[in-house]
Amino acid sequence: MTIRVLVVDDSATMRGLITARLRADPMIEVVGQASDPHDARQAIKKLNPDVITLDIEMPNMDGIEFLDKIMRLRPTPVIMISTLTQRGADVSLKALEIGAFDCIAKPTGGSSDDFDTLVEKVKAAANSRRRSRRQDTVRRGADASFMPDDRIIAIGASTGGVEALIAILSQFPPNCPPTVISQHMPATFTRSFASRLNNLCAASVSEATEGAPMEAGRIYLAPGDFHLEVSGAGTYRCRLSDGPKVNGHRPSVDVMFRSVLRAVGSRSIGVILTGMGRDGAEGLLALRQAGAETIGQDEQSSVVYGMPRVAYEIGAVSKQLSLERIGEALVRLANVHQTSMQRA
Template sequence: MTVRVLIVDDSATMRGVIAASLRRDPEIEIVGEAGDPYEARSAIKELNPDVITLDVEMPNMNGLDFLEKIMRLRPTPVIMVSSLTSEGARATLQALEIGAFDCVPKPALGDRHEFDLLGEKIKAAAKTRLRMRPREAGAARPASVTQSGNFRPDGRLIAIGASTGGVEALIEVLSRFPANCPPTMVVQHMPPAFTRSFADRLNRLCAPTVTEAQNGIAVQPGHVYVAPGDAHLELAGTMNNGRLHCRLHDGERVSGHRPSADVLFTSFARVARGRGLGVILTGMGRDGAEGLAAMRETGAETIGQDEGSSIVYGMPKAAFEIGAVGRQLPLTTIADHIVKSTNAISITREPN
């Protein structure tokens, strides 16, 4: 089945670049182009595209406002095309929370590899189940153990991998963590320069301290470390002396990605072994499946997001099919399970 695409960008040059990239894929048909949201509105009504590519920075109407109108009035999968600026990154993150399927950076400024994935993202978007997400998604909603006094980490460390749909999923999970949560390391497939804005966004929404990971920084309770775009993140050090730290490197892409969830999970299998807890969330492809399997083989607890709550049931499915997932859970219950599982304090006792 051919996927029908509408390209929306105020730059004729960029529309041409996007069109040239997509025309290489015989499963994609470009049905129209628009230079601003008003042209796009008419084109959407006339052409009824399967997927829309949308520039974050649009004339005549804010791109986020236009996206909200699309999601509310004529829900259609949207891929955001963004410049790699701090303003572009912030707007793109908001767009992903509102309901955009995914994002790619503009190739003139960004990673060509990311832009080359546009066709695959468009075809995946055409198959997705749309969900309207509120602009203020992720406002902290407490888990069963919100207050630090009711939670004491049991010494385990958490590794989380996510891709398409991961912005929403990670906000849902991490906003329910207590301030003194177990040390947590995160790989979210995201272009360079976006991850710092994402970490800042999470830090505002979550009780723990969330930062973009730095090479050599100590791994501590109450902290969440987000892998920078275009760098692999690993857990390094030894569990015996407690001198654990983040290791960043620019090795080859693994499972097509840098950062890669496989790299993160494999490092947990090597360093944390049974004292690790691995979580694989929504995303395209197979990244993380093999690494999560390695974690489970060392005795670590492993969790996969279930199909019903995944924007794209790709990464969790691949991990489940090879036996890497010990427990499948809906997104809304994953944080509660992690918090209860890693709490050294017993806070729930049934009456005799």
């Protein structure tokens, strides 16, 4: 089936670059171009595209305002085209929260690794679950009945992970178990994302730093372009590595899961969320084989049922849950009172 794409960008040069890249694939047809949201609105009504690429900064109405209207009135998979500036990162994260499928960076000169994924992401977007605008997240307050046991939580995510992580982590109490996260996203995005999560969550969220001790009430996000690992025995610490990409990614979920296996073993909980590809599946399987609890996001709630699908099919998932149930399940599993009842 041919994928019909509408390209929206105020730059004729960028529209041409995006169109040429997409038309190189026989499965994709660029059915139209638009230079501003007014023209784009008419084109969407007339052409009914399967996927839209949308510039973040445009005249008359910025891309975020226009994306919000699309998600509320005519939900369609949208890939945002962003600059790699700090403002571009902040606005891109807002777009992902609203419901954009993904964001990619504009090439700053010739090609770029991120822009080279455009065709792959358009194809994934066309097959993704269409989303309406996300509802506001309610942050969980203090819970006197929760006391963390000695477990470590490790979460891996990719496409669709911004919304998923907000939904899950907003359910964590302020004294949550030490938690590490590897989310596939450009290096310039992770600091803004950590700050955004910190504002939305009762626990403290930050980019991981080399040697940081892992403590209750703290959530550590892998900084862009670094693998996040866990080391130590009893007292655990974050370790950062700029080693080779694994499964095409740095940070890699597999690298993180395998380090958790070495350091923590069965006293860990592994979670794999929505995303393209298979990163994290093998590492999650190793965790489960060592006796750790493992959770995979189900197909119905995944934007892209790629990573969790592979993990489920190879037997790495002990529980497959909807996004709405994962946060609650993690809090229950890591509660010392719940653990005591299970042992009784």
